[in-house]
Amino acid sequence: MSDLSLMVNGKRVSGTAEDRTLLVHFLRENLGLTGTHVGCDTSQCGACVVHVDGKAVKSCSMLAVQASGSSVVTIEGLANGADLHPVQAAFKEHHGLQCGFCTPGMIMTATDMIARHPEGLDEATVRAELEGNICRCTGYHNIVKAILAASKTMAKGVKGKAKQAA
Amino acid sequence: MYSVNYHRATSVADAAKLVKSGDAKLLSGGMTLIPAMKTRLAAPSDLVDLSRIKELQGVKVSGKTVTIGAATTHYDVANDEKLKKACPALAHMASLIGDPAVRHRGTIGGSIANNDPAADYPAALLALGATIVTNKREIGADKFFKGLFETALKDGEIITAVSFSAPAKAAYEKFRNPASRYAIVGVFVAKGKDGVSVAVTGAGDDGVFRSKEIEAALVKNFAASALDGVKVPAKNLMTDIHASAEYRANLIAVMAKRAVAAANV
Numbered sequence: 407m408s409d410l411s412l413m414v415n416g417k418r419v420s421g422t423a424e425d426r427t428l429l430v431h432f433l434r435e436n437l438g439l440t441g442t443h444v445g446c447d448t449s450q451c452g453a454c455v456v457h458v459d460g461k462a463v464k465s466c467s468m469l470a471v472q473a474s475g476s477s478v479v480t481i482e483g484l485a486n487g488a489d490l491h492p493v494q495a496a497f498k499e500h501h502g503l504q505c506g507f508c509t510p511g512m513i514m515t516a517t518d519m520i521a522r523h524p525e526g527l528d529e530a531t532v533r534a535e536l537e538g539n540i541c542r543c544t545g546y547h548n549i550v551k552a553i554l555a556a557s558k559t560m561a562k563g564v565k566g567k568a569k570q571a572a
Numbered sequence: 573m574y575s576v577n578y579h580r581a582t583s584v585a586d587a588a589k590l591v592k593s594g595d596a597k598l599l600s601g602g603m604t605l606i607p608a609m610k611t612r613l614a615a616p617s618d619l620v621d622l623s624r625i626k627e628l629q630g631v632k633v634s635g636k637t638v639t640i641g642a643a644t645t646h647y648d649v650a651n652d653e654k655l656k657k658a659c660p661a662l663a664h665m666a667s668l669i670g671d672p673a674v675r676h677r678g679t680i681g682g683s684i685a686n687n688d689p690a691a692d693y694p695a696a697l698l699a700l701g702a703t704i705v706t707n708k709r710e711i712g713a714d715k716f717f718k719g720l721f722e723t724a725l726k727d728g729e730i731i732t733a734v735s736f737s738a739p740a741k742a743a744y745e746k747f748r749n750p751a752s753r754y755a756i757v758g759v760f761v762a763k764g765k766d767g768v769s770v771a772v773t774g775a776g777d778d779g780v781f782r783s784k785e786i787e788a789a790l791v792k793n794f795a796a797s798a799l800d801g802v803k804v805p806a807k808n809l810m811t812d813i814h815a816s817a818e819y820r821a822n823l824i825a826v827m828a829k830r831a832v833a834a835a836n837v
Contacts, residue, residue: 408578425578425619426609449607452673461647461676467606468677471578472599472621518672537753538671 410474414439415483423470430454432470433480441481441510445540452539455511455518456480462518464538481510484517492563493517493556502552504543515539516553520560527557573609577618581625584707584730590620591728598622598730600643600682603674628681628732633658639735642681646670649680661742661835665696665760668746670753681731687779689720689810690754694780695773696744699760702736719778739764741794743834745827746774749814756815759783759827761835763794770828775820777808786828796833799825 411420414437421436433439433456442465445453449467456465457479484491490498493516503509519535520527532550541549577594581587591598594617599605601623608614622628628643633654640649649655650667669675669683669692683693684704697704697713704711707730716724725731739762746758755774762769768790770783789802804824809817 424575426573426576428573428606428610447610449603449674452671455673462673463676464673467603469578469602469606469619472602472623515672522672535672538673 408471408474410470412473412475413477415479425469425471427470428466429456429458429468429470429473429478430465432473433465433478436470439480439482443507443510445507445511450538450540451508452511452515453508455514455539457514457518460521462515479514481513484513491517492559493520493553496552496556496559497549500548500552500555502545502549504545508539508541508543512536512539512541512549516549516556519553520557523557524561526561527554529554574612574615576609576616578621579618580621583625584627584732587620587622587625587730588707588728590618591730594618596620596728598685600679600685601645601677602682603670603678604682604686604688622681622730623679631655633738636738637735638662638738639733640680641733642731643679644681646675646678646680646683647672650675658738659700659736659742661739661744661760661762662696662700665692665744668692668744680734684716684734685723685725685731687717687719687721687723689776689779690756690758690774692744692746692755692758692773695758695760695771697734697736698771698780698782699762699769700736700739700742701762701764701766701769702734704731705733705735706731717780722779737764741835743831745831745834747823747827757820757823757827759786759824759831761786761790761828761831763790763835767791768794772824775809775824777810781808783824783828786825790828790832794832795836796829799829799832 433442443453445451449464454466455462459476493513532553579590596618597616599619599621628641630641631652632639646666646669656663694717702713704716742762744760746755749756757775758773760771770786773780789798804821806817806821809820811817
């Protein structure tokens with residue numbers, strides 16, 4: 407057993423867990439954050455993607471104790487109250503989901519992808535970057551559309567802010 | 573996963589002490605070890621986490637000499653501006669490993685210590701004539717990779733860095749399994765002052781190896797056309813449900829050609 411202390415969605419969280427506890431189970435079972443899903447459990451499907459210290463990682467392939475001292479963001483941490491995050495809004499607008507099981511991971515991967523490509527995204531890049539996220543409703547087409555749209559919206563937001571600052 | 577005791581090492585010396593406890597294993601990015609533990613293919617009593625040790629992180633380029641800390645992630649190797657100038661082929665290779673989330677965690681040291689027969693780094697380091705630096709000694713890549721999941725590392729020995737002299741030209745091309753995305757054949761070519769070396773991953777019965785046939789043809793003329801008609805023997809190549817040894821032999825020549833063409837751009 408180890409004592410853990412980490413930031414989750416901006417809040418300080420402490421707890422005790424067995425060393426073998428995976429981060430995804432700590433989030434779901436200890437913290438009740440069930441938005442992060444376990445899909446394949448073999449680090450291929452990406453349903454469990456969260457951000458650890460600002461980077462997308464598969465929380466089924468990391469021990470909770472490895473994340474102690476880190477800052478974790480899950481799907482529950484994206485929206486600002488009732489206002490959806492631009493990537494969530496784009497998935498809604500472009501019907502980027504069917505059953506919704508892969509969606510939290512898709513959205514966490516998408517926000518990380520958009521942040522790493524401030525120059526903008528094209529379809530080929532989005533499809534290549536989605537390599538680690540599997541959708542079994544075969545809904546990739548609208549997922550790609552949603553990510554491209556969100557990338558544009560967020561770029562405008564950044565420019566708007568820059569203007570305001572100027 | 574069986575029960576395990578986790579230790580976070582603060583330095584290489586600390587890790588060297590901790591790894592002596594029980595049946596301990598070193599943990600870096602954990603992109604292979606943790607899945608292996610989940611399926612109980614690995615069951616260490618203790619894990620010694622190297623991933624937070626500062627001295628194991630980062631890429632240094634000094635003149636032609638490139639040194640990469642063992643706990644540097646694939647993402648950081650792929651995006652290092654100095655490395656992109658000194659040896660763009662290696663940065664590009666790192667960008668092809670796994671997927672973005674795996675590249676954020678997986679490390680160069682973890683990859684070579686595991687020496688998966690389909691891993692990308694072993695081919696790069698063998699072709700670059702790299703030196704693997706541990707807390708005990710320095711080992712040439714040609715002596716380091718010993719076979720399937722086998723290396724020259726002794727129990728408890730910790731890889732701290734890899735270093736190599738940047739080649740004049742290099743490139744990596746891989747033919748992926750369409751489902752797993754692992755290399756069915758990956759070929760790294762490097763042309764330096766000591767000649768041409770060509771290393772192959774994904775194909776050898778005994779893991780990564782250098783292709784003498786391809787090297788002999790390229791030493792005379794470092795051009796894709798020099799490989800026209802060059803036959804790679806299927807002997808000692810893997811046959812599995814994905815590809816026969818003969819198919820892999822042909823792919824080696826094809827990937828080598830593509831790599832030479834890319835290196836000459």
